[in-house]
Amino acid sequence: MFNTLRTLLLTALHAFHRRATVQYPEQQPYLPPRYRGRIVLSRDPDGEERCVACNLCAVACPVDCISLQKTETDGRWRPEYFRINFSRCIFCGFCEEACPTYAIQLTPDFEMGEYARPNLVYEKEDLLISGTGKYPDYSFYNVAGIPIPGKERGASERERPPIDLHSLLP
């Protein structure tokens, strides 16, 4: 009898507690920048696509929902297409961890509901954002030993100019 009354009392007291329920969508919850939501493809500080089509995100994906094809312009590798099937994605973030160029990033946006499943298949133009995302300064081609337009061979970080093979100096 006492226990029943105590339970009733405790339950009633909750009416005066601070509310945990957030009035979503009128009220937006705070999501930290590292929240694992919608996947984007970011760009270099100079505005070029960061993705070099290395396929590491695709191979890291446990549900195999990423697919892309490499193409190349002026020595820069890019994805010819980049497709994510969000109806399969489990937002595990492995792709972001695998990405060697900080191109693929998970964002705090999770509002992706659709009535038709095909609408959850995102192509490159749907994924590509115009900014650098969480890593404002990194540019893969500044450190990679691959020349691109505007950066000669041997001009990457910590590189010497190319060897002159005709030199007799030791």
Added chain:
Amino acid sequence: MTTIRIDGRDCPTRSDINLLQACLEAGANLPYFCWHPELGSVGACRQCAIKQFSGPEDRKGRIVMACMTPVSENAIISIDDPEARDFRAGVIEWMMVNHPHDCPVCEEGSECHLQDMTVMTGHNTRRYRFTKRTHRNQDLGPFVKHEMNRCIACYRCVRFYRDYAGGDDLAAFASHDNVYFGRAEDGTLRNAFSGNLVEICPTGVFTDKPFSAVYTRKWDMRGAPSVCVHCAVGCNTIVNAREETLRRVLNRYNTDINRYVLCDRGRFGHGFINAPTRIRTPLRAIDGQQVPVPMADALTAFARMATQGRIVGIVSPRAALETCFSLHALVGPEHFSTGQTRQEQECTELAHTLLTRHPGALPTLHEMESADAVLVLGEDVCATAPRLGLSLRQSVRQASFHTADNAKVPRWMDAAVRTLGGECPSNLHILTPAPTDLDNVAAETFRAAPDDIARLGFAIAYAIDPFAPPVTDLTPDDAAHAARIAQALMAARKPLVVSGMQYGSPTLMQATASIAAALVRTIPAAGLSLVLPECNSMGLAMLGGLPLETVMEQARAGEISTLVVVENDLTRHLDLADVADLVAAVPNIVVIDHTMTPLCQHASLVLPIATFSESNGTLVNQEGRAQRFFQAVFPPAPIQAGWRWIQALARSLDPSMHPITGLIDWRDLDEALAALAMAFPDLAPAVMAAPEADYRINGEKLRSQTYRASGRTVIRSFVSVRDQPPPASPDTPFSSSMEGAYEPDMPGALVPYYQTPAWNSVQALNRFQSEIGGPMRGGPSGIRLLSPAENQNTEAQPYAYATDIPAPYIPQADTVLVLPDTRLFGSEELSMFSPPITARSSAPTLGLPASATGSGRMVLHLEDGPHDLPVEPVPGLPEGTVLCPTHMVARAFRFPRIARLEGLTDGGERP
């Protein structure tokens, strides 16, 4: 057999190998770079350091390079010794000092030996914080991409290119850590085996350029064991595909044939599959226009054609055995043509007869490498069978091996053996009309017209065996030459005689067979090898059929109402006038092919057939080895295997008019092969070329994708977001997905790619071999259909020598003998649809004897009209002959051909 102790584990091993090989054969993970099973050891990279102990009491031991240390009885070594581990970690750290940070944009990534070895040594953090040296790259032509920053200076590339393949335009430049591997200046790599640098290079310095354009990581591609279709050698390949397009062709190890090396035509010739000339839907001629029609319409149209009269079928030596046989079953043996001219067919059938009659050995390519005297008669093997030419190049090293054995230098000690071999005379004799790439390693070369070479051949046979027919009126020079070659061949332990049908000369092949048979009298191991032109020439020779001339006669007599042409471009065999006659005389022509050929314009019906990468079938190579190729690509609906198309045609016929049994009931490839075995007992073993479709490992099919293939749930979601089942593969033991068995013991004919734990590069092959450089653990791939004849050439049972010795060739004043100039890039049909091969081929020129003077251009009058060609002097070309590129000037090139040659006036106009 000896035993060595590796880290306390006793391992049985062989005594004639080095410790690195022994460790790898024992299943140990020991990193290495400069050693390669086919190239031997030089000890350049210092990566395979291990500890060797002098005895059980020795606790200290000493560090040795495993690749440079021979296996000794009861040797005690340690791979896991901390000092050896530190040494190896130090070496790889030095190598990685200058290695660029570009793995994500490197084509070698995912199958990089350097990656594997770095992980194996445990070097995972970069301590070097200073600047890296860089190099400028070179443009090395359409096949190979160059990225010198990635180099670790193992010297494998130049050792392969210069020492093994005989190239001279790739070398090491500069010194210390500036060392550079490239050409003296930018330009195309000229050697026919340059594409192997992609697999030889342990890192990403040399990568596959055409593959880079359609790049996909190794783990994402479906693989299938396949067979090269670009010549008759039948090299084994792996085809890789993704998203139902073929991405690349890799070498597949076959201990008897191509081993570790594939020629550039085989590696880069697959471009015809994705070329714009590819036929993808059935086409029907309606009012002179070819219109795409559904499959059902096409079959109805065929059924209507069949009611009009007789059906005649033409196949080709590039079609698979099953396709040829199904057409044979559809039209019957009396209406079945091999699609070759009478001369081509007689030559291939003669080759088959001579090989089956040969009393000695029929050596495989690997056995040719150990021949200690080789005679090549009238065949530029470097152009017609490039991989065979490379084997003959290796045979030249036999003398150096004997010297090395006497000096007690192990054969795998590459630099030492090559230094010793510098003085060893070659025992390769080349008798051809025109220079060949092998000339620079030959003991002597002799230039003459094909008939004169045949005469010399008969003279050699007579010099060896007096029971052979003598050659009368031979010049004293030639007689002495014949005696010299005969002596060289008879002094050998394992002589080999090679010829072929490049010059379309049956007497040349008979002379060759006579020499080989004469040698058997004293040397039972004497070998004979005959080069054939196409990937299934031998299979078709065993199947038999009518030559094209007979079909022409029937057509002119109006006896043919429907002609079914399968995978054959008749314009390459028949003159344009003959083709025009055929088109005019036959009301219905049905072309079943994968590539638009000139004949397709005249066809009433064109049906799209699957290529070698899209279907399963069997090819018989020139040494009579039946080999199965498997599909890596599952093409969309109307494209199907040749025998399935022909079966569909048979099913569309009215059974009362065309009672066909068997063909229409075959359910899968195995039933087609079983029927073939019943009909042609000679070809019956072809059934066993590979395990049947119901083969299982532990109850599972074999997977054709890696366990980590990506994108399964998304790759087709732009078409439909629903998951699709993987394509069915009823004809093979493969599952088309990543599900199924895969292990190093799987049958050699069924290895879809090489990968084992910790070994992701092609070097994982070591794990699939029962011993390194030896047979595959799962057994051989393919089966020989020919075996040497029972009767030896003895006095009781003498060999039936050919006696029709040709007359010597006498140059004519007004005409010339036109000899075919077969080119590695340019003469073969399918590879010329491949963009990199087209880029590599050069414009046709007319080869003239160096003595012939003339202007820069000349006009050659062939049957199809005059051809104005630039002239190139060819040193040594016999008088009265010219070299004309096969199929590049006159599309149908038949030989020998006598033609008129005219000089041009200075104005460059035709007189």
